[in-house]
Amino acid sequence: MEIEPMDRIWEKSWTISWVKEGYQHGRDPLFHHLYTNTIRHRQRPAIVFYGQIITWDELRDLLMRAAGGLQKLGVEKGDRVYLGMQNCPQFVISFFAAHCLGAIVTAISPAYKAGEVRYILNDSGAKVLIIEESVVPVLNEIKDQIPAVENVIVTSLDEYLPSDPYPAFPADLMSKGIKYPGTISWQEFMASEPLQEMADVDINDVALLQYTSGTTGKPKGAMLTHMNLLNGAFINTAHTANTVDTVQVGMLPMFHITGMNDHLLTTAFLGSTLCIITRFDPVAFLQIVEKYQANYSVLATPMVIYLASHPSFSEYDISSLYNFGIGGATLPQAVFNKYLEMGITLCEGYGMSETTATVSFNPIEAAKLGSIGLPMPQIDLRIVDIDDLSKDVPIGEEGELWVKGPSCGIGYWNNPAGTAETFLGDGWVRTGDIVKMDEDGYLYICGRLKEMIKSSAYSIFPAEVEEYMYGHPAILECCVIGVPHEVKGELVKAFVVLRPEWDGKITEKELIEWARGQMAPYKYPRIIEFRDSLPKGPTGKVARKILKEEEKQRELSCIS
Numbered sequence: 001m002e003i004e005p006m007d008r009i010w011e012k013s014w015t016i017s018w019v020k021e022g023y024q025h026g027r028d029p030l031f032h033h034l035y036t037n038t039i040r041h042r043q044r045p046a047i048v049f050y051g052q053i054i055t056w057d058e059l060r061d062l063l064m065r066a067a068g069g070l071q072k073l074g075v076e077k078g079d080r081v082y083l084g085m086q087n088c089p090q091f092v093i094s095f096f097a098a099h100c101l102g103a104i105v106t107a108i109s110p111a112y113k114a115g116e117v118r119y120i121l122n123d124s125g126a127k128v129l130i131i132e133e134s135v136v137p138v139l140n141e142i143k144d145q146i147p148a149v150e151n152v153i154v155t156s157l158d159e160y161l162p163s164d165p166y167p168a169f170p171a172d173l174m175s176k177g178i179k180y181p182g183t184i185s186w187q188e189f190m191a192s193e194p195l196q197e198m199a200d201v202d203i204n205d206v207a208l209l210q211y212t213s214g215t216t217g218k219p220k221g222a223m224l225t226h227m228n229l230l231n232g233a234f235i236n237t238a239h240t241a242n243t244v245d246t247v248q249v250g251m252l253p254m255f256h257i258t259g260m261n262d263h264l265l266t267t268a269f270l271g272s273t274l275c276i277i278t279r280f281d282p283v284a285f286l287q288i289v290e291k292y293q294a295n296y297s298v299l300a301t302p303m304v305i306y307l308a309s310h311p312s313f314s315e316y317d318i319s320s321l322y323n324f325g326i327g328g329a330t331l332p333q334a335v336f337n338k339y340l341e342m343g344i345t346l347c348e349g350y351g352m353s354e355t356t357a358t359v360s361f362n363p364i365e366a367a368k369l370g371s372i373g374l375p376m377p378q379i380d381l382r383i384v385d386i387d388d389l390s391k392d393v394p395i396g397e398e399g400e401l402w403v404k405g406p407s408c409g410i411g412y413w414n415n416p417a418g419t420a421e422t423f424l425g426d427g428w429v430r431t432g433d434i435v436k437m438d439e440d441g442y443l444y445i446c447g448r449l450k451e452m453i454k455s456s457a458y459s460i461f462p463a464e465v466e467e468y469m470y471g472h473p474a475i476l477e478c479c480v481i482g483v484p485h486e487v488k489g490e491l492v493k494a495f496v497v498l499r500p501e502w503d504g505k506i507t508e509k510e511l512i513e514w515a516r517g518q519m520a521p522y523k524y525p526r527i528i529e530f531r532d533s534l535p536k537g538p539t540g541k542v543a544r545k546i547l548k549e550e551e552k553q554r555e556l557s558c559i560s
Contacts, residue, residue: 003428005380005404006392010441013374015363019238022231022378022406029201029226030233030268031099035060037271041244046267047089048275048292050165054089056271062089064194066097072192073128073151077102077199080209082126083255084110084117084135086173087278089160090186091254092264094130099207099226102199106209106221107255110134111520114141115468116219121146123414124209124221132157136180155186157278166291167277167284203227209413210257212353212459219464221413222353231407232261232356233269235376239361240323242296244271247320249288249297251277258457261357262298262325282307286316294318298325300457302487304346308335318342323364325349327372328457328489336369348372350443352459354422354429356407360443371442372435379405382428383437386449395439398446401431451544453482454489458522462544465525468518469494472511474502477534479542480525483551494525495547497534 014020038046038060047054054062075081081098083105085091091107098105106124108117110132117138121129125148131139133156156175179185207229209221242248248267252259267274275288280303288294299307304326307313324339324346331346339346345364350372351357359381362373375381383399385391393399404427411419422430434447453460462480469478477497482490496511508528515524535546 003382003402003404003424003426006382008375008380008441009395009439010374010437013363013366013440013442015365017241017365018363018377020377023234023238025203025227025230025234025406027203029099029203029205029207030230030265031096031198031201031226033230034096034268035063035100035198037268038063041271044271045273046271047092048273048288049089049160050162050167050169052160052162052165054160059093061194062093062190063097063100065190065192066093067100067195067198069153069189069192070097070101070103070128071195075101075103075128077201077205079103079128080106080124080126082121082124082129082131083107084112084129084131085155085255086110086132086157087250087254087259087276088132088155088157089276090130090155092274092276095254095264096268097195099201100195100198102201102205104206104209106211107260108211109253109255109520111522112138113518113520114138115471115518116520118142118145120211120219120221121149123219124211127151129153130155133176133178133180136183152183153186153189154180154183159186167281167287170278170281173278201226203230206410210260210353210409212257218467220415220418222409223411223413224353224356224409228356228407228409229261229265230269231378231405232358233265235358235361235407236262236266236325237270239363239376240296240325241364242266242270242272246270246272246296247275247292247294248272249275249277249285249294251280251285251303252298252300252457253279256458257353257357258298258300258327258351261351282310283312286310286312286318289318289321290316293320295320296323296325297321298327300328301326301331301348302328302456302489304339305332305335305487308338318344323347325361327351328454330489331369333369350433350445352431354409354431355403355405356409358407359403359405362442368442371438371444373443374441375443376405379403383435386434393436395437398434398436400449401433401435401443402428403431404428451481453480453492455482455485455491455522456488460492460523465492465494465519465523469496469515469525471518472514474498474506474511477542479534479544479547481544481548481551483527484555491527492523492525493527493529493551495529495531495534497531 038056042057046056046059207226208224211219250263347362349361360373382402535543
């Protein structure tokens with residue numbers, strides 16, 4: 001069946017500053033653009049890391065040495081290289097060094113626990129791992145269960161710190177000074193001879209496996225090509241007024257598609273400056289904006305809410321910021337106004353791993369609070385009637401968002417069933433999100449068809465959390481939902497039925513603490529409610545919808 005897009009009514013609302021045309025990408029992948037920028041902008045700062053400046057000239061040498069180190073370890077075109085690091089220069093270096101060899105990057109949160117890491121390593125077949133020190137104990141738990149892994153490179157997050165960091169670097173992230181048997185140190189790795197010739201990479205080759213939760217509960221590796229990355233970078237430069245002179249602050253994790261696209265890929269494309277903050281730190285953010293006159297950043301909505309209420313917010317001059325990209329939760333009008341009074345427009349956007357992040361964005365001159373903005377050039381979409389997928393809903397009514405464009409991925413790695421469900425052929429991607437569009441073409445998120453939980457802009461699928469929870473011997477039945485939270489958007493709540501022999505022998509608090517050790521920090525349940533039984537539908541399946549409605553009614557009764 002040929003899928004027809006809806007009329008592009010949003011084009012009438014594109015503002016004068018927006019680039020109306022799409023990107024004509026040619027044959028060169030993004031890492032070629034990056035290499036050209038290292039020559040064009042030699043002495044300009046490419047990376048600022050707590051006061052340490054790495055110029056584009058220096059970055060080129062670091063990239064080529066890292067690529068030479070990977071080549072020495074036998075990495076070839078198509079091999080997978082796993083990155084498990086918080087934000088640091090090594091992440092940037094490793095990401096593009098792998099691409100110089102035609103390797104495929106798999107970037108994962110270093111907070112993932114043993115079960116999550118084991119699954120992704122075995123699913124991706126990663127050959128080489130580049131990880132920060134904190135991941136080593138997790139890796140040691142599973143070292144006999146990851147047969148494809150040949151080499152592990154370990155780095156500390158303070159490798160490129162200056163002698164007097166500004167802002168102050170988190171003390172708990174400083175190097176432990178430990179040597180890890182059976183691994184290669186970052187210094188040894190970077191002592192390699194520089195790569196002499198980059199691989200012959202086609203723009204349609206897979207560049208990235210971006211793992212995201214799916215309907216089966218197990219993470220799925222969205223396959224993104226070099227063309228996807230290039231178009232994703234273009235979208236986030238052409239529609240934010242960013243130029244080569246822009247100074248960006250990258251505090252969102254770069255292993256996440258939003259931070260990766262909005263900061264890592266866009267600065268590589270532009271040749272601009274990226275100030276890297278290792279993890280969320282409101283004071284560090286304010287200090288860097290003031291010191292380096294930063295112009296642009298993207299943060300999860302809960303972060304900008306927290307930032308605005310921080311006691312240090314008014315102590316620093318952040319007037320150089322002209323635009324803030326946000327997303328992941330509802331923004332209160334008062335917070336929007338507080339930034340606007342400072343000359344800063346908070347512009348919400350929308351995207352997902354399968355679309356290399358941005359699909360829609362609010363123009364800085366015409367941002368609508370509560371909207372995820374206007375579709376980008378080269379984006380086709382449908383808002384589909386969920387009861388009849390052959391029809392689109394009228395303007396103003398709710399339906400599932402389907403997207404097509406040059407930044408949309410090509411499927412899920414080793415997962416034909418998941419691919420068939422989401423990637424519909426001819427470039428179309430089912431997002432699973434319920435949206436509506438107003439008469440000006442602005443989109444609004446109404447809900448999530450697949451019951452995804454959004455916590456601090458992270459996507460969490462209940463089935464994945466439930467699968468890990470069932471690893472505890474006390475649990476007979478478990479159902480997970482998202483409950484509202486004023487800062488994080490949602491918290492994960494688990495309804496649990498205990499096995500009879502465990503009744504009275506474990507508390508909710510103890511089960512939460514156990515879950516904390518099984519999953520990433522944003523993913524484990526913060527609330528557990530014991531039940532004697534869970535509601536079920538006619539087929540015997542737990543009725544998640546009933547639990548969500550009960551929770552909603554409980555919230556309403558508390559308000560009243």
